[in-house]
Amino acid sequence: MEVDVMKRIPVREQDPKVRATNFDEVCLGYNKEEAMAEATRCLQCKNPRCVQGCPVNIDIPGFIKEVGEDNVAGAYKVISKYSALPAVCGRVCPQESQCESMCVRGIKGDAVSIGKLERYVADTAREQGIKPEPATEKKGKKVAVIGSGPAGLTCAGDLAKLGYDVTIFEALHKAGGVLSYGIPEFRLPKDRVVAAEVENVKALGVKIETNVVIGKATTIDELLNDEGFDAVFVGSGAGLPRFMGIPGENANGVFSANEYLTRSNLMKAFDDKYDTPIIAGKKVAVVGGGNVAMDAARTALRLGAEVHIVYRRSEEELPARVEEVHHAKEEGIVFDLLTNPTEILVDENGSVKGMTCIRMELGEPDESGRRRPVEIAGSEFTLDVDTVIMSLGTSPNPLISSTTKGLEINKRKCIIAEEENGQTTKEGVYAGGDAVTGAATVILAMGAGKAAAKGIDEFLSK
Amino acid sequence: MFKILKKEYLANNIWLMDIEAPRVAKHCQPGQFVIVKMDEEGERIPLTVCDYDREKGTVTIVFQTVGASTMEMAEYEVGESFEDFVGPLGCPSELIEMPLDELKKEKILFVCGGVGTAPVYPQVKWMKEHGVDVDVIIGARTKDILILEDEMRKVAANLYIATDDGSYEFKGNGCDKIKDLYAQGKSYTKVVAIGPMIMMKFVCLLTKEMNIPTIVSMNPIMVDGTGMCGACRLQVGDEIKFACVDGPEFDGHLVDFDQAMKRQAMYKTEEGRAKLKFEEGDTHHGGCGQCH
Numbered sequence: 001m002e003v004d005v006m007k008r009i010p011v012r013e014q015d016p017k018v019r020a021t022n023f024d025e026v027c028l029g030y031n032k033e034e035a036m037a038e039a040t041r042c043l044q045c046k047n048p049r050c051v052q053g054c055p056v057n058i059d060i061p062g063f064i065k066e067v068g069e070d071n072v073a074g075a076y077k078v079i080s081k082y083s084a085l086p087a088v089c090g091r092v093c094p095q096e097s098q099c100e101s102m103c104v105r106g107i108k109g110d111a112v113s114i115g116k117l118e119r120y121v122a123d124t125a126r127e128q129g130i131k132p133e134p135a136t137e138k139k140g141k142k143v144a145v146i147g148s149g150p151a152g153l154t155c156a157g158d159l160a161k162l163g164y165d166v167t168i169f170e171a172l173h174k175a176g177g178v179l180s181y182g183i184p185e186f187r188l189p190k191d192r193v194v195a196a197e198v199e200n201v202k203a204l205g206v207k208i209e210t211n212v213v214i215g216k217a218t219t220i221d222e223l224l225n226d227e228g229f230d231a232v233f234v235g236s237g238a239g240l241p242r243f244m245g246i247p248g249e250n251a252n253g254v255f256s257a258n259e260y261l262t263r264s265n266l267m268k269a270f271d272d273k274y275d276t277p278i279i280a281g282k283k284v285a286v287v288g289g290g291n292v293a294m295d296a297a298r299t300a301l302r303l304g305a306e307v308h309i310v311y312r313r314s315e316e317e318l319p320a321r322v323e324e325v326h327h328a329k330e331e332g333i334v335f336d337l338l339t340n341p342t343e344i345l346v347d348e349n350g351s352v353k354g355m356t357c358i359r360m361e362l363g364e365p366d367e368s369g370r371r372r373p374v375e376i377a378g379s380e381f382t383l384d385v386d387t388v389i390m391s392l393g394t395s396p397n398p399l400i401s402s403t404t405k406g407l408e409i410n411k412r413k414c415i416i417a418e419e420e421n422g423q424t425t426k427e428g429v430y431a432g433g434d435a436v437t438g439a440a441t442v443i444l445a446m447g448a449g450k451a452a453a454k455g456i457d458e459f460l461s462k
Numbered sequence: 463m464f465k466i467l468k469k470e471y472l473a474n475n476i477w478l479m480d481i482e483a484p485r486v487a488k489h490c491q492p493g494q495f496v497i498v499k500m501d502e503e504g505e506r507i508p509l510t511v512c513d514y515d516r517e518k519g520t521v522t523i524v525f526q527t528v529g530a531s532t533m534e535m536a537e538y539e540v541g542e543s544f545e546d547f548v549g550p551l552g553c554p555s556e557l558i559e560m561p562l563d564e565l566k567k568e569k570i571l572f573v574c575g576g577v578g579t580a581p582v583y584p585q586v587k588w589m590k591e592h593g594v595d596v597d598v599i600i601g602a603r604t605k606d607i608l609i610l611e612d613e614m615r616k617v618a619a620n621l622y623i624a625t626d627d628g629s630y631e632f633k634g635n636g637c638d639k640i641k642d643l644y645a646q647g648k649s650y651t652k653v654v655a656i657g658p659m660i661m662m663k664f665v666c667l668l669t670k671e672m673n674i675p676t677i678v679s680m681n682p683i684m685v686d687g688t689g690m691c692g693a694c695r696l697q698v699g700d701e702i703k704f705a706c707v708d709g710p711e712f713d714g715h716l717v718d719f720d721q722a723m724k725r726q727a728m729y730k731t732e733e734g735r736a737k738l739k740f741e742e743g744d745t746h747h748g749g750c751g752q753c754h
């Protein structure tokens with residue numbers, strides 16, 4: 001295979017016209033030749049800057065070297081030291097602003113495709129049946145992990161590798177957190193990737209009890225005092241959806257992105273075999289500009305709707321990953337930028353019949369450093385839609401903090417925890433991921449899970 | 463897996479089941495609910511906790527077959543299991559959280575409609591066990607579709623039955639019976655109304671006029687039941703509330719019932735199709751015991 005060192009080996013993708021009508025994965029990933037060719041572009045830097053860009057500091061040149069030598073088992077072993085979910089991170093990490101943004105290759109040409117290589121290693125290892133190795137020595141101590149998202153799975157996996165007896169308690173009927181209920185099939189296949197990575201964590205000896213809502217079915221205090229757990233990790237995420245508070249928001253046809261995505265991903269409403277219904281809509285407005293908004297929009301598109309993203313700032317400020325915006329545009333999603341909804345219009349049956357929006361312009365920068373959107377007086381217009389999906393962000397669920405004595409939260413309802421070890425204000429209780437930071441990323445949640453596993457090990461080794 | 467230990471037909475397409483679910487049985491309180499998912503392809507179906515046995519680790523549910531999922535559920539037999547059974551969800555009844563001496567000063571009237579009798583039963587039973595006397599009205603279209611009459615008679619101070627057609631005891635609906643009781647000189651400091659939304663709406667209209675504080679138990683469409691999706695949101699006074707975490711009980715005088723009823727009908731056409739599909743049997747639904 002010919003390699004231009006300045007250019008990355010392109011990755012194969014489903015054609016936009018075809019994929020807009022199915023839920024199969026958009027990106028097809030590298031095959032062996034492509035991966036080995038891309039691996040030759042890595043300079044094996046002595047001081048690899050890419051590693052600093054990765055929140056869990058994966059030994060990137062180390063694993064790429066193994067890929068170059070066609071030693072997938074070796075590459076997988078290197079990655080496994082740092083990450084429990086490489087097939088997930090290789091797909092959904094915002095690599096362009098993390099590891100790849102720091103790669104020296106990126107100064108003059110394209111950065112090395114670190115994410116795609118990581119995905120190749122994880123996928124190939126899975127196909128070859130390579131599994132992480134469980135601990136040989138047991139510590140004889142029990143840890144409870146609340147939530148089976150990336151933070152919980154990582155913390156549980158790391159503790160199990162150290163020999164702890166770990167049980168994950170998950171409120172939903174499936175493990176994976178946002179990986180299962182939020183991120184769509186076409187970006188992160190559920191059975192092939194998510195379920196397989198969950199199985200890997202189980203292979204380390206971790207038990208997963210689904211259908212247990214902590215704070216309702218039992219509490220943290222009971223886990224510690226009556227159920228014999230020596231420590232608890234809270235990785236309960238930030239699942240509470242926000243609404244705008246504009247008139248008409250309770251109309252039929254207005255959904256939170258969480259509801260829409262949960263119906264489609266967790267309950268598989270897009271598949272006729274499953275009983276849960278979803279309203280596809282003919283013309284859909286998705287309000288917001290983050291990854292979640294892109295996912296909701298692309299899901300609605302695949303269900304057959306014409307879809308508009310309504311976002312109050314300009315393209316430059318879109319918080320979603322560049323790759324997702326690009327994919328959304330390719331698939332035919334319309335971007336109504338510098339536009340903000342003011343009212344949802346409702347017909348006599350209580351259903352959405354349109355949405356009044358106002359045009360915006362960018363003014364002075366605000367606290368976040370981004371230019372503040374300001375309404376242009378008199379610029380209201382009606383967007384003709386029958387479905388509105390609100391994707392305005394989420395905050396942590398108060399269920400756990402309100403039922404645990406001594407577990408403190410901050411103004412933003414996030415659990416207060418030390419960054420380096422996850423220690424909360426309650427002894428023996430650790431926390432990390434979106435529950436602590438508010439909605440963030442998979443890899444940051446994993447990093448926090450890792451740090452907390454270390455913190456818990458230190459606490460229990462005292 | 464959550465095993466069905468008992469199944470009983472009550473009346474009017476209403477079934478009772480005891481489910482083995484020790485964690486739920488240990489912690490549930492009157493007023494709370496569970497979510498049942500029958501199998502991999504099933505919907506998540508919210509159902510009120512109708513009774514529980516902490517020793518045996520069982521929870522009783524009572525459900526009416528109204529659509530495809532509940533019809534399929536009725537085909538499950540003793541010994542079979544549901545794949546998922548999560549709970550307890552929601553908040554316990556406001557009344558049982560009150561200090562007992564204050565609760566004993568209240569004069570409480572429960573008004574149940576149809577399958578709503580089932581969720582009222584554990585609350586009345588709890589009251590009896592804690593020495594609080596309460597009166598109960600069960601409203602039904604006709605005598606044959608009454609459920610849990612004997613059970614309720616054992617725990618209520620006074621049980622009144624109101625049938626629309628007069629086939630049993632009082633002729634009229636729940637509202638008519640409330641007026642009748644007041645005409646007889648009775649009076650109450652609190653009403654708890656549980657049943658179809660339309661019935662709760664009319665009870666609330668009446669009790670607002672009569673100035674009796676009224677609690678209702680809302681049953682909007684739900685998905686997760688943990689506060690994550692907002693499908694269950696209701697307008698209560700000036701606020702938007704999530705029934706699954708803020709409720710399911712609310713001050714009935716503040717609930718926007720008209721909006722709630724419209725929201726409940728959101729999937730009507732969609733569900734109508736699912737029900738047809740089920741009845742005509744052109745797709746495999748599982749759970750019928752004959753084809754898998």
Ligand SMILES: Cc1cc2nc3c(=O)[nH]c(=O)nc-3n(C[C@H](O)[C@H](O)[C@H](O)COP(=O)(O)OP(=O)(O)OC[C@H]3O[C@@H](n4cnc5c(N)ncnc54)[C@H](O)[C@@H]3O)c2cc1C
Pocket residue numbers: 092093094146147148149150151152169170171172175176177178179182183184212213214215235236237238239261291292295321397399400432433434435439440441442443445
């Ligand atoms: C639609 C969508 C798209 C996204 N896209 C990306 C992306 O492309 N790249 C990226 O890096 N990040 C993305 N994110 C963000 C990322 O998914 C999250 O930051 C990450 O999943 C947080 O992990 P976590 O483990 O902290 O929490 P979660 O993944 O939220 O998991 C928390 C788990 O805890 C469970 N739980 C909550 N409360 C309880 C309780 N009381 N008892 C028991 N269990 C409980 C929940 O059911 C859930 O399963 C996306 C998020 C969404 C919603």
Ligand SMILES: Cc1cc2nc3c(=O)[nH]c(=O)nc-3n(C[C@H](O)[C@H](O)[C@H](O)COP(=O)(O)OP(=O)(O)OC[C@H]3O[C@@H](n4cnc5c(N)ncnc54)[C@H](O)[C@@H]3O)c2cc1C
Pocket residue numbers: 495505507508509510511524525526527528529530531532533577580581680681682683684710726727728729730733734736737
């Ligand atoms: C907190 C809570 C507690 C509940 N407790 C009980 C109970 O103890 N016993 C019981 O029989 N039912 C109860 N319900 C209602 C029950 O969940 C629904 O009847 C069931 O989900 C309908 O499922 P289906 O697929 O069979 O019917 P569908 O096909 O989904 O619906 C059939 C018809 O019922 C309406 N409907 C849909 N969802 C609901 C709903 N959540 N509530 C009322 N009507 C609905 C639809 O608009 C449609 O007209 C409760 C609901 C909630 C939210």
Ligand code: SF4
Pocket residue numbers: 053054055056057058060083089090093094095098099100114115118443
């Ligand atoms: S985990 Fe994410 S940031 Fe780290 S190397 Fe992999 S893709 Fe890059």
Ligand code: SF4
Pocket residue numbers: 041042043044045048049050051060061102103104105112114
């Ligand atoms: S910075 Fe780029 S070239 Fe250097 S080691 Fe990392 S991936 Fe390879």
Ligand code: FES
Pocket residue numbers: 683684685686687688689690691692693694695704705706707
């Ligand atoms: S059912 Fe999803 S928030 Fe209440």
